[in-house]
Amino acid sequence: xxxxxxxxxxxxxxxxxxxxxxxxxxxxxxxxxxxxxxxxxxxxxxxxxxxxxxxxxxxxxxxxxxxxxxxxxxxxxxxxxxxxxxxxxxxxxxxxxxxxxxxxxxxxxxxxxxxxxxxxxxxxxxxxxxxxxxxxxxxxxxxxxxxxxxxxxxxxxxxxxxxxxxxxxxxxxxxxxxxxxxxxxxxxxxxxxxxxxxxxxxxxxxxxxxxxxxxxxxxxxxxxxxxxxxxxxxxxxxxxxxxxxxxxxxxxxxxxxxxxxxxxx
Amino acid sequence: xxxxxxxxxxxxxxxxxxxxxxxxxxxxxxxxxxxxxxxxxxxxxxxxxxxxxxxxxxxxxxxxxxxxxxxxxxxxxxxxxxxxxxxxxxxxxxxxxxxxxxxxxxxxxxxxxxxxxxxxxxxxxxxxxxxxxxxxxxxxxxxxxxxxxxxxxxxxxxxxxxxxxxxxxxxxxxxxxxxxxxxxxxxxxxxxxxxxxxxxxxxxxxxxxxxxxxxxxxxxxxxxxxxxxxxxxxxxxxxxxxxxxxxxxxxxxxxxxxxxxxxxxxxxxxxxxxxxxxxxxxxxxxxxxxxxxxxxxxxxxxxxxxxxxxxxxxxxxxxxxxxxxxxxxxxxxxxxxxxxxxxxxxxxxxxxxxxxxxxxxxxxxxxxxxxxxxxxxxxxxxxxxxxxxxxxxxxxxxxxxxxxxxxxxxxxxxxxxxxxxxxxxxxxxxxxxxxxxxxxxxxxxxxxx
Numbered sequence: 001x002x003x004x005x006x007x008x009x010x011x012x013x014x015x016x017x018x019x020x021x022x023x024x025x026x027x028x029x030x031x032x033x034x035x036x037x038x039x040x041x042x043x044x045x046x047x048x049x050x051x052x053x054x055x056x057x058x059x060x061x062x063x064x065x066x067x068x069x070x071x072x073x074x075x076x077x078x079x080x081x082x083x084x085x086x087x088x089x090x091x092x093x094x095x096x097x098x099x100x101x102x103x104x105x106x107x108x109x110x111x112x113x114x115x116x117x118x119x120x121x122x123x124x125x126x127x128x129x130x131x132x133x134x135x136x137x138x139x140x141x142x143x144x145x146x147x148x149x150x151x152x153x154x155x156x157x158x159x160x161x162x163x164x165x166x167x168x169x170x171x172x173x174x175x176x177x178x179x180x181x182x183x184x185x186x187x188x189x190x191x192x193x194x195x196x197x198x199x200x201x202x203x204x205x206x207x208x209x210x211x212x213x214x215x216x217x218x219x220x221x222x223x224x225x226x227x228x229x230x231x232x233x234x235x236x237x238x239x240x241x242x243x244x245x246x247x248x249x250x251x252x253x254x255x256x257x258x259x260x261x262x263x264x265x
Numbered sequence: 266x267x268x269x270x271x272x273x274x275x276x277x278x279x280x281x282x283x284x285x286x287x288x289x290x291x292x293x294x295x296x297x298x299x300x301x302x303x304x305x306x307x308x309x310x311x312x313x314x315x316x317x318x319x320x321x322x323x324x325x326x327x328x329x330x331x332x333x334x335x336x337x338x339x340x341x342x343x344x345x346x347x348x349x350x351x352x353x354x355x356x357x358x359x360x361x362x363x364x365x366x367x368x369x370x371x372x373x374x375x376x377x378x379x380x381x382x383x384x385x386x387x388x389x390x391x392x393x394x395x396x397x398x399x400x401x402x403x404x405x406x407x408x409x410x411x412x413x414x415x416x417x418x419x420x421x422x423x424x425x426x427x428x429x430x431x432x433x434x435x436x437x438x439x440x441x442x443x444x445x446x447x448x449x450x451x452x453x454x455x456x457x458x459x460x461x462x463x464x465x466x467x468x469x470x471x472x473x474x475x476x477x478x479x480x481x482x483x484x485x486x487x488x489x490x491x492x493x494x495x496x497x498x499x500x501x502x503x504x505x506x507x508x509x510x511x512x513x514x515x516x517x518x519x520x521x522x523x524x525x526x527x528x529x530x531x532x533x534x535x536x537x538x539x540x541x542x543x544x545x546x547x548x549x550x551x552x553x554x555x556x557x558x559x560x561x562x563x564x565x566x567x568x569x570x571x572x573x574x575x576x577x578x579x580x581x582x583x584x585x586x587x588x589x590x591x592x593x594x595x596x597x598x599x600x601x602x603x604x605x606x607x608x609x610x611x612x613x614x615x616x617x618x619x620x621x622x623x624x625x626x627x628x629x630x631x632x633x634x635x636x637x638x639x640x641x642x643x644x645x646x647x648x649x650x651x652x653x654x655x656x657x658x659x660x661x662x663x664x665x666x667x668x669x670x671x672x673x674x675x676x677x678x679x680x681x682x683x684x685x686x687x688x689x690x691x692x693x694x695x696x697x698x699x700x701x702x703x704x705x706x707x708x709x710x711x712x713x714x
Contacts, residue, residue, distance in 0.1 A: 066598065071522050098601030108592035110611055120610070121600035171596070178600055 017042040017182060017212040018063060023077035025058055025067070032058050034236040036077075040182075040229070045204060045213045047223035047244065050233035051259065056216045059233070060184050063214065064100035065093040081182070098125055101180035105187040107167035109159035109174070114151050117159040117170055118142060121178035137177055145173025146203045165196020172203060176211075183207060185215040189222065201226050220260055224248050232256045320689055327687025330468035330483060331423040331431050333393065333457065337370040339406060341414045350410040360399035363406075364391070367398055367421060380456045383449050392446045393454065395422035397477065397484040423463065425483040425680040427454055431465055434679055471687060475649045476669060482680035485673070487688050489648040493563050493663035494632060496652075500567020500659070501574055501631050506624050508571075509578030516579075517586040518608050537576035544573040545637030553641060561642035561662035569641060570631040577630065581623025585616040618710040625703035629696050635667040644668040666692050 018040040025033035033055045040046050048056035058067070065086060067073040079086050086096055098121075109117050118138045121127075128134035138155070142148040147169040151162070159170055168188060175183060185204070189197040204226045207213055217223050223230055224244060231241040232253075240247060240256045251257045279285055284292065341348060343362055345355050368387030371394065375382055384390055398421045405419075406412055426446040429435035431454075440446055457463040474486020520526045548569030552558045558565050589612045597607035613620075638644050643665050652658040664672065670688035673681045 064599075066595065069594070069598065094601055094603045097598060101601075102595075102599035104592060104595055104599065106592055108590075108596040110593065110596060111615065120597075120602075124600075124602055124606055124610075174596075174600060 014041040014043050016040070017082065018214075019078075019080050019083075020059075020062075021078040023059070023062065023075065023079060025055070025062060025076075026074045027070070028072040032236055033062070036233075036238045038231060038238055038241055040212060040214060042212045043208055043210070044229055045208050045215060045227040046229040046231065047227035048214065048216045048231050048233060049218075049220060049223050049259070050239075052218075054233040055236045056231075056233045057186050060186055060214060060216050063182070063184055064097045064102055066097075066102065068093055098178055099180055100182040100184060101175035101178060103168070103171050103175050103183065103185045103188050105190055107164055107171050107191065109162070109167050109170050111158065111160050113156045114142075114159045114162070114170060115155040118174050118177045121174060125178055127178065141173040141177035142170075144176050144203075144207070145169045146199060146206075147173055163196075165192045165199060168192060168196065168200060169203065172200070172207075176207070180211065182212045182214065185213065187216050187218060190218065197222070220248070232259060234259070320686060320693070323683065324686030324688075324690045326432050326434075327471050327684045327690075328468055329432070329465045330471065331428040331463060331465050332420045333371065333423050333427075333463050335367065335370050335374055335419055335421055335462070336416050337366055337402065337419045338416045339413045340366060344406065344413050345410070350413065352407050352410050355410060355413075356407060358403075360403055363399040363403050367394060367402060367419075370419075371421075374462065375453065375457075378456075378460065378462075380453065382453055384453075390450070390453070392450050393424055393427055395424050395483045396481050398422050422483050425481070425678065426450075427463070428483050429680055430454060431458070431463075432683070434683070471684070472691065475651065476647050476664065476672070477649065478647065479676055479678065479681075482676075482678050482684060485681070485684055487666060487669055487691055489651055490664040490666050490669035491691075492652060492658060493566070493643070493648060493668075494665045496563035496658045496663070497567040497570060497665055498628055498632060500564060501570050501628060502624075504568070504571045505574045505578055505627065509575050509624075509627075510582050510620060512575075513579045513582035513586060514608060514613070517583050518612065519604065533576050533579050537580055540636070541573055541634055542636040542640065544569055545640035547572060548637060549640045559660055559662065561646045561664075562660050563643075563663050563665070564659040565641050566638055566643050566665060567659075569637045570634060573634065573637060574627040574631045577627040578620075578624055581626070582616070582620045585619025585623070586612060588619065589615045614710075618707040621706045621710065622703045625699050625706070629699045632695060632699070633667055633692060635671050638665055638668045644671055666695070 016039045020039075021037045023033055023036045024031065036055075036059060048060060050056050061067045062075055062079060063086075067075060075087060081096070081099065085091070110120065112120075115138055118141050119128075119134055122134060122137045128137055139148065139152075142151060147166055150166060151157075151170070159167065162170060168191070172183075172185075172188070188204075189200050192200065201222065204213055204215065208228075215223075215226065227244045229242070230244040230247040232239045232247065232251075232255075234255050240251060240253045242252075247256060248260060251260065343366065344358055347354060365387060368391050370387075371390050372384070372387040375384075375390070401422070402419060405417075423431075424446070426435050426440070426443070427450075430451055435446075437448055437451060440448065440451070454463055470484070470488075471486045472491075473488040474484065475489040476486070477484035516526060516529065548565060552565045552568050553560055558568075593611050593615065594607050597611045598604075602610065635644065643663070646662050646664050646668075648662075648664040648669065652661050652663065666688065670685050670692065673688060674685040
């Protein structure tokens with residue numbers, strides 16, 4: 001059924017990066033995430049799959065406290081990054097988000113030049129002392145975002161003038177420029193054509209050597225292609241979490257099987 | 266397959282080239298609607314043209330004024346009895362000392378030109394000359410005492426009746442009851458008009474000058490009240506823009522959504538609809554009666570208009586902040602920017618064109634506002650003196666453009682009626698310029714995302 005070869009990477013050796021325990025999320029009265037406990041590993045791509053409205057994006061946004069911007073959203077339970085509770089009162093969400101970067105569903109470059117898009121994060125975090133440092137950071141980030149060759153001659157052209165796929169890779173470059181430890185991606189390819197999708201997927205695989213990547217996707221093929229671990233969400237529950245190869249070939253839960261064979265969702 | 270065909274057969278076969286009844290009715294309705302639209306726009310344009318042409322037709326005359334060119338002999342025996350050309354001593358000679366000089370010079374001029382007239386001396390001809398001419402000549406002499414003893418070519422302001430005669434406002438029929446001028450004077454004007462001694466020329470004093478008393482419309486200008494308006498607009502700009510933008514950013518980006526902020530929001534919308542005279546009485550109570558700021562001062566006018574402009578600026582700023590896509594905020598927060606950094610680095614620059622447009626439209630509204638100024642004493646004040654500095658520009662009594670126009674429109678002399686229309690033209694030019702600035706700024710700052 002799935003043409004892409006399933007990766008059988010040994011990931012057990014990687015340590016735990018993010019750990020969630022009994023997480024509940026409410027939007028006002030609506031109980032969106034129910035009792036989710038999961039441990040995400042370092043230097044691993046973890047895919048969240050599940051039908052629309054199952055809470056996978058909501059859960060993703062809890063991991064860098066982007067839900068704080070929604071007034072009616074309430075998070076309970078424990079989410080920790082390297083053993084530290086990220087919802088602790090002493091945690092500044094701004095510092096957290098510098099460590100846990102995010103790429104969004106729709107490419108959203110700032111209406112500034114390509115260079116300024118990438119340089120913005122390093123600038124506000126004071127990562128570069130000199131202009132040369134900053135140039136280097138920008139180049140490195142754009143290379144990691146696999147877009148350097150396409151934009152190196154027009155760094156000062158507006159980022160909004162790029163094609164959709166280029167914009168998304170620019171956003172990835174922008175996210176990695178601040179040297180995060182975890183990269184959250186919320187359906188990063190949903191607005192892209194197959195060629196751009198392939199480029200972004202290749203990129204995600206490369207990013208794995210440095211970061212822990214969490215990707216929400218609607219495409220099960222994509223999950224199978226890029227991830228080592230997969231979590232299946234359904235109606236706010238985390239139904240099953242395990243090795244990607246195991247989830248797609250030998251799911252334990254019947255709901256998982258129904259979803260990946262296309263009977264629900 | 267068979268079901269589909271049997272259902273299709275229920276609809277009669279029609280040709281595409283001939284429209285059926287239903288389509289015809291629909292097309293007719295559409296055509297009618299377009300005609301209504303065109304008619305509405307046509308009516309709007311028609312009234313605009315009528316309005317503009319009547320304003321320009323009535324007001325353009327104020328930009329032309331009648332002058333009489335007379336060589337005036339500045340007699341040292343009258344102006345400087347001691348002969349030492351000391352301006353302090355010469356200042357003792359009041360305008361009454363200058364009046365006979367001008368009148369006699371005009372009489373002499375008429376004699377020299379050989380124009381037949383029934384009048385026997387200069388005093389009989391003073392109806393031609395503006396009452397302000399003597400003061401103007403005196404100012405010129407005191408500024409330059411060496412002129413005394415010489416004959417100076419002097420452009421005397423003609424009296425408003427003469428000006429009206431040249432502009433067809435005053436006719437020989439209309440002066441039969443008029444004590445100020447006789448038919449003989451008009452004969453004289455006709456004669457002097459032929460050789461160009463009496464002529465109309467561009468009236469800069471109308472734009473730069475100050476207001477004059479009721480009996481001297483020919484001297485009245487809008488300049489001083491323009492300064493009053495300028496100082497008021499400075500107050501409005503430097504208070505309403507920062508306060509309004511800060512309030513909107515807080516309400517839009519930082520404030521929690523609760524009953525209290527809802528209450529504030531509703532009240533701001535309501536304030537925008539409060540009649541401006543209410544703000545006027547508030548300004549009177551708060552700034553003059555309570556804070557004891559000077560009456561009629563542009564500072565008080567500016568503060569009052571700030572109250573009135575704030576809701577406009579807050580509403581337009583919030584609308585333009587709302588229009589910035591949330592994805593930009595997410596992007597900034599996603600790379601670890603703080604809330605304030607995301608607002609000031611990304612949201613505010615994108616909202617800037619809307620904020621500027623809203624501010625300028627608010628300012629333009631404040632510039633044309635008259636009612637609040639009634640209550641703080643800026644209407645009715647005769648703005649005859651220029652403020653002598655920045656501070657007195659804010660603190661000393663003054664008028665404002667719309668208040669000055671209203672004041673002129675109230676006065677009895679028809680010459681003031683023309684000046685009121687002329688003032689409207691100047692006010693409209695200011696509003697037009699401000700709107701153009703708003704459009705240019707919007708274009709300049711507009712960015713796509």
